[in-house]
Amino acid sequence: MDTMRAVRVDVCGAAEQMSIKEVPLPQPRAGEVRIRLKACGINLIDTYHRTGLYPLALPTGLGCEGAGVVDALGEGVDDLSEGERVGFAMAMGAYAEAIVLPRAALVKIPASVTDEEAAAMLVKAMTVDFLFNDTFSLSGGETVLFHAAAGGVGLIACQWAKHKGVKLIGTASTPAKCDLAMSHGAEACLLIDDPELSDKLRACAPDGFPVVYDSVGRSTYRLSLGLVAPLGTFVSFGNASGPIDAVVPGELALSGSLYFTRPTLATHMARPGWMQASADRIFGLMEAGHLAVEVNQRYPLSDVVRAHKDLEGRRTTGSSVLIP
Ligand code: NDP
Helix, strand or coil: CCEEEEEEECCCCCHHHEEEEEEECCCCCCCEEEEEEEEEEECHHHHHHHHCCCCCCCCECCCCEEEEEEEEECCCCCCCCCCCEEEEECCCCCCECEEEEEHHHCEECCCCCCHHHHHHHHHHHHHHHHHHHHHCCCCCCCEEEECCCCCHHHHHHHHHHHHHCCEEEEEECCHHHHHHHHHCCCCEEEECCCCCHHHHHHHHCCCCEEEEEECCCCCCHHHHHCCEEEEEEEEECCCCCCCCCCCCHHHHHHCCCCEEECCCHHHHHCCCCHHHHHHHHHHHHHHCCCCCCCEEEEEEHHHHHHHHHHHHCCCCCCEEEEEC
């Protein structure tokens, strides 16, 4: 076969802008590997790429997480062989039957982890890893606020917090999502549209939260800002409801000398050795039974439009995958 099916975006916009095209099967050059994809992770970031919130050169492929089997090796790649299972995070073009990537972008998948699990969790768990271990290093005993606790990143955060001895107070949009977050280790989970949400969250952390992890953005910014403890950290790491308009230094001062940070997984991936070390931590936690990935939505590649609509429509929980 010298062609493959892949999702393409020619013009940014609504989910319908994605189409499946028959494109040439990419060939690996020196130092590169071709992977026959078994599963492609779906992330909210993919919708930011599709709409142009995070601009990409057009036309573009989409999807930044996946797993599959090595089926061609470029010159000089001598520590992988055809048939080996590998996964990747933050590498563009995953919504496809195959992808070519530099060897350095790949991690080997242990036998105890399925392709689907790897595709459903590498981006999300690496995100929780840097949020909890780098951005604000949690040592155990803290009570933290984490919005969208029943989502892909959220359910992993609930489990990882529990494992660290951290009380994660989540928010979510439905009682069923709140129950799911708590069954994954959240200490409590409150409805995001509860009129008494602010008071209830304050009761969970009377002196304020030492850290608030906010991936919802525009609609939760004010609420979150008011809940950070003096000298605490506001971690803004996503835009589910739209980007925050402006951060005013004076407001950080008035709220108690707060730290504000906007970290990205890409920055951490660029740190030498970090990606492999993070994958080792994640696979280790999975093998020890502390972390499991919940794949609650599976779609054939041809259903990519529906997959994005479900994610943007807040109809998903846990992780979603496309099966090429
Ligand atoms: P999720 O599965 O968490 O889906 C997003 C969730 O956000 C929804 O399910 C919904 O949960 C909540 N939400 C709140 N308001 C809205 C809204 N207006 N529209 C849509 N959703 C809304 O997605 P992911 O696990 O893929 O990602 C979670 C977040 O983490 C995203 O914001 C993403 O951008 C961010 N992220 C950041 C990274 C970084 O490097 N900084 C890396 C990876 C992810 P509910 O219905 O319960 O409110």
